[in-house]
Amino acid sequence: MKKIVLKEKKVSDDFLIASFEFENPFNDNTQDFIKPGQFLMLKNRTEPILAKPFSVLNTNRNGFKMLIKIIGRFTDYLSNAVSGETFLYRGPYGTAFEKKLDLSKKIITIGGGCGAAPILFFNEHYFENIEKTIIGFKNDSIRNLINIDEAVYESLSGKTVIDELNEYLLLRNKVGKPIVLACGSSSMCQELHKHSLEMNYQLFVSLDERMGCGMGMCKGCPIKTKSGIKMVCKDGPVFNSDEIIWEW
């Protein structure tokens, strides 16, 4: 695996934003080394904890930034790491959003929690394609880390991202069936799927599943689809929600 150095991090109760720099930056095109929808597998150097998948929030000439939910042993470790510590990464893995979406059309993007990262990264790359963006958080502690213009906070408004999307769609005055790209928890994605059937929009969901290898070989992150069992890491993480068989 390749080395990256933690340059800077900000930590709140639930989330952290970490900036990494490549130990050996690419010669050129560093900024384009990963596409929106793809992810990197990160691990620390010593402990035998499987590498974990993370989307980038953005990239720059020397490295990348991530928005991470503190949820397990690795993210706990990362939240306590000091600047200058070396980590390991491999990838990018996964199918880019652009491979599954029709980019001749406008897209509504939805991010829930740390699912905001790939959505904001997608928005940055394809700003001309964005019809509307809703980024939802349970509470507003994230504001200590980052200012997201499109953010809504359930603790303040009492509304979920689905409520917000619903309001937008009811007032929407545009031709053509809405297309929604969403990234968030599997419960959010599943709720959105039900909502997409009620409100008649096309939904693509970028799924978050516990992964093993991250590259399709270990069969650790399955999703049941109409065309058989697929791997979230390799065949996804983005899927047309109509293809998914949610009950397994």
Place this chain on the structure above:
Amino acid sequence: MHLKNNILSVDYKGINIKNPIVIASGPAGNGEELSQTIDLSRIGMFTSKTVTMNRTDGNPPPRIVDVYGGIINSIGLQNPGFQSFMTETLPFLENLRIPVIVSLASNYAEELETMVKALDTRNIKFLEINFSCPNVDKGREPIGTDPNKIFHTVKKLKKLTKKNILIKFAPADAILELVQAAISAGAEGVVLSNCPKGMKIDINTMKPILKREFGGFAGPAIKPITLNQVYQVRKQFKDIMIIGTGGVINHEDALEYIMAGANLVGIGFGVMLDPFIPIQIIEQLEQWFKLRNLNYSSVFCKAQSL
């Protein structure tokens, strides 16, 4: 056993194995993805993902849970079935230019016989009969915990093939009895060990995290157990082929297995942890031997008081 070695190579009945590092069955799939990351022709041997007669969808997620010192996995032998394996996957494995082990599982002796027979003419060197997957429960009682069933099943399989047969067992107190049954029936060796069963409970929901309650415990935490299985079996069976596997993530782990009496060392969890690990171990082993002016055969079985 006739072993002829340079620093790392192992010669088994005329099969040249470049080094003792074997990709174990499971975590590396059938090598298609791994071959895009590392040069598989540098590995000693490659083991296919376990094949079943019919397509197996595997278990619902979550399939992998982190625990201290490793993971609990509950993949459930997901594979497209034997016919698909023969046409879609085996040609790729036959062209790897390293000896290949095809891993097979069934609780039905007849299915194993069909698969073993069909593989006899193909370019593979070993068959691994996986009698010990912790993550499937379809079919009859498992063959792999009953010495009598093991003996009769392996005896039938040996009549159907010229390939070397290795039996994969999970750690067991009665391992010597199980191995005895396999070897007396004609098996060339054993793979020790498959994952012992383990579980994890979510203290918030107060329920097991895995839908099947338990799964296979893999990773460095199990190495003392599996290493001891290798050691105890080697003590009793001087001439059989043993692939030692369980928690190998560096060359020191591999050396322990070789010193305990493993001819070859399998890597499973390690490939998931970091797909570059097999190559790193081969390079580290070579360096370790060179620095000490030793080679594979000068450490093999050295922990045994033979």
